[in-house]
Amino acid sequence: MASDIEIARAAELQPIAAIAERAGIPAQALHPYGKHIAKVDTGEIPGFAERPDGRLILVTAISPTPAGEGKTTTTVGLGDGLTRIGKRSMIALREPSLGPCFGVKGGAAGGGYAQIVPMEQINLHFTGDFHAITSAHNLLAALIDNHIYWGNGLGLDSRAIAWRRVMDMNDRALRAIVSSLGGAGNGFPREDGFDITVASEVMAIFCLATDLDDLEARLGRIVVGRRRDKSPVTAQDLKATGAMSVLLKDAVMPNLVQSLEGTPAFVHGGPFANIAHGCNSVIATRAALKLADYVVTEAGFGADLGAEKFFDIKCRKAGLKPQAAVVVATVRALKMHGGAAKDALGQEDLAALQGGLANLARHVENIGKFGVPAIVAINNFTTDTPAEHELIGRYCRETLGVEAVICRHWAEGGAGTEELAHKVVALAESGQADFAPLYPDAMPLWDKLETIAREIYGAAGLSADAKVRARFAELEAAGHGDLPVCVAKTQYSFSADPALRGAPSGHIVPVRELRLSAGAGFVVAICGDIMTMPGLPRQPAAERIHIDAAGRIEGLF
Template sequence: MPTDIEIARAAELKPIQQIAAKIGIPEDALHLHGKHIAKIDDRFIAGLPKKQGGKLVLVTAISPTPAGEGKTTTTVGLGDALNHIGEKAVMCLREPSLGPVFGVKGGAAGGGRAQVIPMEQINLHFTGDFHAITSANNLLAALVDNSLYWGNPLNIDPRRIVFRRVLDMNDRTLRSIVSGCGAPTNGYTREAGFDITVASEIMAIFCLANDLKDLEERIGRIVVAYTPDRKPITARDVDAQGSLGVLLRDALRPNLVQSIDGSPVLIHGGPFANIAHGCNSVIATTTGMKLADWTVTEAGFGADLGAEKFMDIKCRSSGLSPDVVVIVATVRALKMHGGMAKSDLKTENVEALKAGLANLGRHIENVKKFGVPVVVGINHFVADTDAEIEALQSAVRNEFGVEAVVCRHWADGARGAEDLARAVVKIAGEEKADFRCLYPEDMPLLQKVETIAKEIYRADKVTASAAIKKQLKDWEEAGYAKFPVCIAKTQNSFSADPTAFGAPTGHTLPIREVRLSAGAGFVVVVCGEIMTMPGLPKVPASANIRLLEDGTIDGIA
């Protein structure tokens, strides 16, 4: 069986101008990055009609397992299939981070016949957006330390610098560091730390901004430090927004590539819905909706994380709302949620499948709370048996009241997801979404966390120290009471325990830390043992990535 990279290399890439023409983008609106990648000019985007006319489909998934679910693959397959049946569709995906590419995944551009190309460039550096975000973030961090060094005119308390440096790589050693060591000319010695780039507030602002002006205004609101008497100091106070806007100008233009089947794909903005909001950029999504009848987008990890944040953060901020939600599930993953070992997944086990259905059922119930119609996409694997598929479809229909459609897009491309595409069109035509966020904006911050914990995770309670509770109250009094919350926790479970598969109840959500993202417009709530700078596994994916003698790249999945 060929690998993803072998399938991608065998595909015939079309000139990107031809792909752009399919959705009405003229050649002079493209900033070319070679023959097959382009950025879309911001002036062209600004000239598009203000109102989005197309339908928006959100693809999310059950809680991830080592067995794999295939959310990005299904997003691409569905978009291809919509075009295949005569609709006009564009896909909006998130850009891969180098951290998981070299850490766990080895690639994040879909798979099989349902992937975006050129996949090596997409996975490795792409158009440099993440490098620009990293540089902008670290320029702001340098400006803060520089102000402290040159006489500290803003009265920065070195103990209360809250803006962290970032790097687009998994590097646990940088989580907590001491900076400014050595001679006095090296600055003040203080404790500091790094996050991964995709978890930065700059990335969140990049993804939520409507345009460059909005981006610069949001950057100016970032709280970078406090004075000894707790007065906030912002990026505007260190005159950072203009220079950061310069660094981010080109990056803010959405990237246009193509699927193997020749569908237009916009890839823009960051992943990681476990420690960030995990959605692609608002600019890319709204542009897609202005150019096509259907925009298919994704949100990271399971629906308890990515989809919740898509609804409560991205939609609340932008005014977007999905018309249909597709929840991706696999027989393999559901059997793992039912207690089956990964090594046994090729063996038929209907009882384990039925036990694991509780995870899928909870995600369906949760998504329905946002007032959006749901369909389940069963991402087919060759070892799936007829009995398992029948049990899955029957349970979803009879117990959860939605349809589950078998998809074979990995093997068959657009034709393999045709039934899902027709189901999505049918649902969107027959069931009108009545979108609503999970909680009102005027609810207290801690109560917002409790609402998500109880309504989405099915926790019994939320625990937080007195200091954390006071910090949330202080932020409310400072004018941030209407902010949504962005919960950072393990992606592997509804609980904060990554080993609790299935659909656990009665657990506790422990808040470890809270962070204000005043520019992005939300409060980050860090729970359990989750880290905002991941580490590499014992055998990272980088061990298998190499250049062959002819210069081609090998080892990216």
């Protein structure tokens, strides 16, 4: 079979105006970026705000493994499957970050015959949203140091500056640096560092804001540091919000593209779920719900991270009511969770598969704790056997009380998800959904985090040193106790140890640091050894990406 990039390159894309017309978007609302990409100004769509909302479907997954799960591929495939069975559907995805594209993944636009296109542009720069977010973030960083240089009228304590710089690339050398070296003309030296752009609070604000005015208000609430009396200094105090909003004013319009089968797709925003809240923008999701009967979206990594944050942060803040969730798994990944070696995943191993089903079970059970009905999608690989499929199906029916559907969208596109599409429609229209967040706003921050750890991770509790515990109390006293908690931890395990696969229980989740994201409207709990600036692997995907003799990009997948 052809590679992802060969399939994408061979596709006959429809003009973006035709895709917009299919979605009910008039020409005056389009800001084209070439022939196949456009930003959409929803204010130019007549009667837009008065339209009823469609049904929201979340695609999530089991805990990721090197064997692969295919969450984005399934999201695209399900969107196409819904279109094939006559439903007016849209897809809502995050934008790929250059960090993983040149690091591990080599691309993040789906795969096989379930892709969003134009794949190359989506993976590389796209409409410049990430660059705008990076620039807005770093403008604030520059204004902080400039303010201190010119007398520090706000009395910022240079030891308590909380605003690090960002870039959209994995670069471990920049995790911890000393800035302003080289003499008095360069400012006052201090310890500093970089995070990846997808971990930026500006990215989180961008994805949780409801419009440009809300975006600017949230930017103003960013706490950049403290004075010596511990009182906060905000971006509004630095008069930064106007200029930051100017850099973001075009970026906030959602990006319209298409699947290989012509299903309209919004691709907008891109926080990671292991270090941020892992969902595409509220603006794009809300727009899709006004334009389609069914909107298929995804949340990053496994359901313990992406889905939990989708429910507890995005849906809570935006008032969204998801009607169903799809939990993606593969036979290969489940066998790895059951102890099978990576080089043996192509062989039938019912014992390892049975052991790995505990991971699937916990994710399905966790979805139910939010009042959202779930269905399991088995992303088919050619090495799967009928006995393995039968084992998963029987376990889901008899033990979990949910259906499992074999999906072949990678090889067959939307035709490979028609059964899943019919069952998702039935589930969404069944009236079973009764969504509610896991914890109430009024619960103390420590209790919120402990609830996530116990209920979602299967942990026995939390551990934190005196300094971190004092930070919990400090944020409560400052009036931030009603915020949800965004957990930053390894995506590979329910625990904070990436080597613990399956469904570990009774472990302790170590809380290393607590960061306030006042503008985004949540508190980040950094657990274990997770880094907010990833590093490149031993053999980064960048080594394979190049331009061939015909001027075509190779190595993206």
